[in-house]
Amino acid sequence: AAFPAERTALVTGAASARGIGRVTAERLAGDGWAVAIADLDGSASKEVAAEISDTYGVKTFGVGMNVADVDQVNAGIDDIEANLPQLVAAVNIAGISNPTPYLDITPAEWDLVMAVNLRGPHFVTQRSARSMVKNGVGRIVNISSCSAPMGGGTYSKTAYSTAKAGIEGLTRATARELSPMGITVNAVAPGPIDTDIMGGTLSDERKVELAAGLLVGRVGTQADIASMINYLVKEETSFITGQTYDVNGGLQFR
Numbered sequence: 001a002a003f004p005a006e007r008t009a010l011v012t013g014a015a016s017a018r019g020i021g022r023v024t025a026e027r028l029a030g031d032g033w034a035v036a037i038a039d040l041d042g043s044a045s046k047e048v049a050a051e052i053s054d055t056y057g058v059k060t061f062g063v064g065m066n067v068a069d070v071d072q073v074n075a076g077i078d079d080i081e082a083n084l085p086q087l088v089a090a091v092n093i094a095g096i097s098n099p100t101p102y103l104d105i106t107p108a109e110w111d112l113v114m115a116v117n118l119r120g121p122h123f124v125t126q127r128s129a130r131s132m133v134k135n136g137v138g139r140i141v142n143i144s145s146c147s148a149p150m151g152g153g154t155y156s157k158t159a160y161s162t163a164k165a166g167i168e169g170l171t172r173a174t175a176r177e178l179s180p181m182g183i184t185v186n187a188v189a190p191g192p193i194d195t196d197i198m199g200g201t202l203s204d205e206r207k208v209e210l211a212a213g214l215l216v217g218r219v220g221t222q223a224d225i226a227s228m229i230n231y232l233v234k235e236e237t238s239f240i241t242g243q244t245y246d247v248n249g250g251l252q253f254r
């Protein structure tokens with residue numbers, strides 16, 4: 001196993017009460033990681049950080065960060081490094097959905113989806129990796145979606161699916177450049193997970209409908225995704241890089 005004992009994992013998008021990010025941050029804290037919480041709202045990030053520190057007894061630090069803004073990303077990670085131990089893992093979970101039909105999407109909306117879902121993970125990866133290379137070790141995990149290979153089909157439409165397909169490309173390309181320096185980069189592509197990202201449309205009825213398309217017969221939980229992320233940041237997974245893992249209950253789309 002190894003790693004923790006004074007190592008930090010940064011989780012973006014971790015302040016959402018019912019989100020994948022928060023549960024991932026808790027899972028990593030449970031394994032002894034010091035955890036940095038980065039989300040849009042600085043006070044919410046700090047609150048979540050304090051709660052996790054109380055519950056798991058690890059060092060935490062919360063910071064307000066719009067991942068689409070390179071200056072905020074760089075300043076935020078400077079701040080994290082000044083307050084927490086060595087940064088070893090960065091998990092790019094911050095993201096927004098977008099259900100706008102293709103024929104209606106405006107340039108501004110398209111740019112926002114790309115900025116948050118694709119440029120953001122790039123900024124966080126680049127800044128984190130600049131620190132990781134100095135130590136010769138790092139673990140980066142990105143969040144794609146089943147919408148990337150399917151071209152949508154659960155809630156979000158073309159802009160989102162395109163950005164997530166980009167995440168899988170970013171994962172392969174950064175893995176090629178960074179793995180020789182000890183930094184692995186992988187992605188997890190969740191199927192439908194019971195969070196608030198689908199803008200209130202994930203009703204009990206809709207869950208039954210979505211679950212019918214999954215071999216396991218239920219929609220996913222945040223913990224289903226967190227456990228795969230937790231695996232990919234382990235020291236022992238140093239031979240896994242550039243991959244995207246479907247964690248989707250057996251969603252049949254090929």
Ligand code: NAD
Pocket residue numbers: 012013014015016017018019020021038039040041065066067068092093094095096097116120143144145146189190191192193194195196197
């Ligand atoms: P969520 O809405 O609960 O969490 C998203 C978090 O990202 C929120 O805390 C939000 O404040 C934060 N965020 C949004 N824009 C940001 C920005 N510019 N900078 C920093 N933080 C920002 O949603 P979730 O379902 O937990 O989604 C987490 C990730 O999982 C997303 O990347 C999403 O695309 C992906 N995903 C979710 C599902 C699903 O079914 N829930 C499926 C596939 C992929």
